[in-house]
Amino acid sequence: MIKLFSDFNAEAVVLAAGDFPQHPFPLQLLQEARRVVCCDGAAAAFVSRMQRAPWRIVGDGDSLPQRLKEQYAEALTIVAEQETNDLTKATLFLERQGIRRIAYLGATGKREDHALGNISLLVDYAQRGLEVRMLTDYGIFIPCRGTTRCQAPVGTQVSIFAFGATQLRSEGLRYALHDLTNWWQGTLNEVTASDFTIHADGCYLIYAAYAAGER
Numbered sequence: 001m002i003k004l005f006s007d008f009n010a011e012a013v014v015l016a017a018g019d020f021p022q023h024p025f026p027l028q029l030l031q032e033a034r035r036v037v038c039c040d041g042a043a044a045a046f047v048s049r050m051q052r053a054p055w056r057i058v059g060d061g062d063s064l065p066q067r068l069k070e071q072y073a074e075a076l077t078i079v080a081e082q083e084t085n086d087l088t089k090a091t092l093f094l095e096r097q098g099i100r101r102i103a104y105l106g107a108t109g110k111r112e113d114h115a116l117g118n119i120s121l122l123v124d125y126a127q128r129g130l131e132v133r134m135l136t137d138y139g140i141f142i143p144c145r146g147t148t149r150c151q152a153p154v155g156t157q158v159s160i161f162a163f164g165a166t167q168l169r170s171e172g173l174r175y176a177l178h179d180l181t182n183w184w185q186g187t188l189n190e191v192t193a194s195d196f197t198i199h200a201d202g203c204y205l206i207y208a209a210y211a212a213g214e215r
Contacts, residue, residue, distance in 0.1 A: 002150045003151045004152040010133075011099045011100065011101045012102050012103075013029060013036050013102070014087065014102060014105070015036055016039045017040075019108065021105050025135055035056075038054040038056070039087060039089070040058070040061055042106055047068070056077060058089050059079065077093055085114075087121060088124075091121075104118070105135055122142075123163045126203070139207055141207050144198065145204075147197065154193065156190070157191075158189050158196075160198065161180075162183075166202055167179070168198070168199070168204070172192055172193040172197060173190065175189050177189075
């Protein structure tokens with residue numbers, strides 16, 4: 001059972017260089033995290049707004065000010081290759097440390113192409129055996145496979161995005177799922193029971209929006 005808005009004990013938080021968290025859920029997670037890995041472009045905002053040092057800074061170094069490179073030299077890991085983005089560089093760094101439960105913040109906002117790329121990467125990370133979630137200022141993305149049972153308040157707005165998944169069906173949602181051939185087809189659904197279940201053959205993303213009063 002996945003509790004959509006709680007019950008995730010992240011071992012590390014990766015902060016990307018999109019919109020800095022404002023909503024209480026991701027902001028509290030960032031404040032309480034013992035291990036915060038900043039993608040290099042996010043380090044300046046993290047230091048300025050949180051008034052603390054990141055645990056690690058990981059990336060290609062192209063958007064990290066020289067003063068921070070010098071100040072946090074011992075925490076800095078430069079990965080020069082350009083085949084992956086900084087979010088993946090940070091993820092692979094954590095995987096090498098044996099860390100498998102990861103929350104991503106600041107991965108949306110600003111450029112939409114970066115946001116879409118970052119969201120889709122969650123499925124890749126899950127296929128590596130990592131347990132990951134992405135929190136934005138509006139909701140949470142969770143990559144899933146096969147049958148997933150979730151707990152959320154009745155009325156929670158959810159969307160399902162298929163990544164090659166077939167045989168999709170559901171219980172506890174207002175609109176029954178079917179095989180999805182385009183991303184929009186699984187959007188704008190709603191939880192109608194104390195928990196809901198999704199069945200599928202393959203991978204998909206669950207997005208759950210925070211309640212309107214929580215924004």
